Amino acid sequence: MAADAGRFGRYGGRYVPETLMEALLELESAYMRVRSDTRFQEELDTYLSEYAGRATPLTWCGNLSRLWGCRVYLKREDLLHGGSHKLNNTLGQALLAKHMGKKRLIAETGAGQHGVATAIAGAVLGLPVEVYMGEADCQRQALNVFRMELLGAKVIPVHSGSRTLKDAVNEALRDWVANVRDTHYLLGSVVGPHPYPLMVRDLQSVIGRETRQQIMAKEGRLPDTILACVGGGSNAIGIFHPFLGDDVELIGVEAGGRGDGCGEHGATLCAGMPGVLHGTLSYLLQDDYGQVSPTHSIAAGLDYPGVGPEHSMLKDDGRVTYLSVTDREVLEAFALLSRQEGILPALESAHAVAAAVKVSERLERDDIMVVNLSGRGDKDVAEVAKMRGGEA
Amino acid sequence: MSRIAQVFEGRDTPAFIAFTVAGDPDPALSVRIGKALIDAGADILELGIPFTDPVADGPVIQRADERALSSGTTPDTVFEIVRELRSYSDLPIVLLTYYNIVCRRGIERFYQDMHDSGADGVVIADMPVEESAAVLGHSRRYGIDQIFLVAETTGEDRLQSILRHAGGFIYLVSLLGVTGARESVSGSVPDLVRHVRRYTDLPLAVGFGISQPEHVRALASAGADAAITGSAIVGIIEEHLDDEAVMMQDLREYVGAMCAAGNEGR
Numbered sequence: 001m002a003a004d005a006g007r008f009g010r011y012g013g014r015y016v017p018e019t020l021m022e023a024l025l026e027l028e029s030a031y032m033r034v035r036s037d038t039r040f041q042e043e044l045d046t047y048l049s050e051y052a053g054r055a056t057p058l059t060w061c062g063n064l065s066r067l068w069g070c071r072v073y074l075k076r077e078d079l080l081h082g083g084s085h086k087l088n089n090t091l092g093q094a095l096l097a098k099h100m101g102k103k104r105l106i107a108e109t110g111a112g113q114h115g116v117a118t119a120i121a122g123a124v125l126g127l128p129v130e131v132y133m134g135e136a137d138c139q140r141q142a143l144n145v146f147r148m149e150l151l152g153a154k155v156i157p158v159h160s161g162s163r164t165l166k167d168a169v170n171e172a173l174r175d176w177v178a179n180v181r182d183t184h185y186l187l188g189s190v191v192g193p194h195p196y197p198l199m200v201r202d203l204q205s206v207i208g209r210e211t212r213q214q215i216m217a218k219e220g221r222l223p224d225t226i227l228a229c230v231g232g233g234s235n236a237i238g239i240f241h242p243f244l245g246d247d248v249e250l251i252g253v254e255a256g257g258r259g260d261g262c263g264e265h266g267a268t269l270c271a272g273m274p275g276v277l278h279g280t281l282s283y284l285l286q287d288d289y290g291q292v293s294p295t296h297s298i299a300a301g302l303d304y305p306g307v308g309p310e311h312s313m314l315k316d317d318g319r320v321t322y323l324s325v326t327d328r329e330v331l332e333a334f335a336l337l338s339r340q341e342g343i344l345p346a347l348e349s350a351h352a353v354a355a356a357v358k359v360s361e362r363l364e365r366d367d368i369m370v371v372n373l374s375g376r377g378d379k380d381v382a383e384v385a386k387m388r389g390g391e392a
Numbered sequence: 393m394s395r396i397a398q399v400f401e402g403r404d405t406p407a408f409i410a411f412t413v414a415g416d417p418d419p420a421l422s423v424r425i426g427k428a429l430i431d432a433g434a435d436i437l438e439l440g441i442p443f444t445d446p447v448a449d450g451p452v453i454q455r456a457d458e459r460a461l462s463s464g465t466t467p468d469t470v471f472e473i474v475r476e477l478r479s480y481s482d483l484p485i486v487l488l489t490y491y492n493i494v495c496r497r498g499i500e501r502f503y504q505d506m507h508d509s510g511a512d513g514v515v516i517a518d519m520p521v522e523e524s525a526a527v528l529g530h531s532r533r534y535g536i537d538q539i540f541l542v543a544e545t546t547g548e549d550r551l552q553s554i555l556r557h558a559g560g561f562i563y564l565v566s567l568l569g570v571t572g573a574r575e576s577v578s579g580s581v582p583d584l585v586r587h588v589r590r591y592t593d594l595p596l597a598v599g600f601g602i603s604q605p606e607h608v609r610a611l612a613s614a615g616a617d618a619a620i621t622g623s624a625i626v627g628i629i630e631e632h633l634d635d636e637a638v639m640m641q642d643l644r645e646y647v648g649a650m651c652a653a654g655n656e657g658r
Binding site: 275 | 522542
């Protein structure tokens with residue numbers, strides 16, 4: 001039996017309880033079928049364009065370009081239906097689940113964006129949805145809880161562990177073990193056991209393919225630098241992947257939180273070491289004994305101790321540079337983008353903007369920078385107001 | 393013959409495998425609990441190494457993991473507990489862990505520590521046979537039985553692959569779900585036992601949800617070689633955290649009743 005199924009270099013694999021193995025094999029073979037099935041891909045494309053609003057714009061940012069002294073573009077995943085890039089993945093997986101005859105979708109969510117996107121896909125495709133969400137995240141993203149419920153999904157608060165995204169994944173896995181025959185686990189990022197990291201990357205790569213066409217049309221050449229935030233890493237791999245073979249600098253931006261101490265950040269690739277969590281071998285924030293470390297980020301979607309296995313490979317290979325920015329820098333970037341360009345970014349996406357501020361210092365006037373604006377920030381307004389001491 | 397094999401040698405009633413989380417609620421009391429389970433008649437002791445993210449476990453064992461971690465239990469502590477219990481008894485000791493604990497320690501060091509402390513076998517709850525190549529050489533080298541799980545969802549090809557690599561006993565998962573006491577034994581268990589029995593002489597131990605003497609009787613008539621109980625035992629520990637005497641008394645009575653149900657025979 002192939003031991004290297006679903007590996008990215010040494011990373012990836014399928015480290016799951018026995019009960020789930022056949023479901024993963026079934027999912028893998030079903031996905032491999034539709035991956036090359038033109039009719040399935042056409043159906044998905046129709047949903048993406050007619051329903052979700054693809055292609056999303058590549059927006060020229062005149063004000064930021066003047067301010068930073070380089071040519072700045074934003075890939076506007078915030079304008080996708082639901083308010084983030086997450087719908088690219090959920091529409092694809094929900095369609096697949098329907099083809100597989102599954103009767104129910106479950107999902108985990110951190111900031112709530114993946115939960116909302118799953119609720120949307122479930123509603124339009126007629127599949128009931130249950131979303132696991134850490135109790136702490138339910139509080140700081142109360143608006144998204146209400147949105148999911150309005151969309152007909154059931155939100156189940158998770159009280160165990162750190163009551164954030166990691167624990168929501170644990171509970172979703174436990175649910176899946178118990179209901180594996182009729183339920184599809186709609187995992188929201190490029191993490192988890194094979195085939196998820198591959199499948200979610202494929203579904204999110206539409207971001208990079210569009211970016212490539214759009215920048216060629218506008219500038220006649222590829223960008224010099226692309227930045228994206230990395231929690232699990234789905235929006236980042238989505239925009240990076242079509243550029244991996246090109247001479248384009250790729251920068252992934254992790255959650256630096258409040259500082260370097262254990263439990264103060266979510267900078268897995270910057271500060272972690274390889275380990276196994278949620279079915280995959282990848283970089284992991286953990287202690288000397290292999291216990292998973294607590295994390296913190298101002299952005300609930302980046303508040304996660306693991307990261308996708310392909311990112312771990314890209315880090316080791318040196319193909320992608322990973323760095324982190326602090327909560328404070330993120331709040332400044334949030335304000336900057338709002339005032340300069342009239343765009344409220346999600347706090348997750350504001351990490352990429354915060355790193356762009358720094359990276360722009362070494363770019364020349366004609367250098368082209370693309371920032372993946374993976375989501376919009378309306379969900380974060382109350383949290384930002386609280387962080388700024390009520391001044392907003 | 394290994395200590396695990398001796399338990400099943402010439403036996404015609406199901407053995408009782410008692411699970412508890414090592415270090416729950418604290419390392420010292422955990423050793424006393426282990427001794428009580430041994431004294432009460434358990435045939436094999438299964439000790440969980442506490443982990444922050446036990447995805448195969450239900451809430452009762454999750455809370456035990458949290459108590460053990462809060463009281464400072466590390467894998468080092470667990471091997472110390474194994475050492476103490478080994479010096480107390482010759483009963484087989486099996487560890488239950490998650491793969492990251494093994495990885496982080498270093499796979500070879502983990503198996504060497506098992507050997508040196510006197511453990512007999514290990515179950516890695518999130519390591520399917522496909523990912524087991526990295527550990528199998530070490531389990532052979534250090535004489536540790538690598539125990540694999542088989543579920544009702546396990547397909548034919550994978551079952552054969554598991555049986556080629558399995559040692560000790562086969563851990564049959566009685567239900568679709570996580571660990572935790574259930575009202576009754578799933579109706580699919582007799583078929584599962586019959587099916588796996590066709591292909592192996594290894595003992596078949598059934599776990600997940602097994603919590604009452606009548607469950608053990610049901611497993612006996614289904615032809616299982618052992619019953620594994622975890623959450624019900626951990627539940628007794630949790631219920632009497634503030635009264636060790638009552639805890640020990642209840643544990644002894646409970647294990648006694650489960651063993652007696654097994655000894656009634658098929």
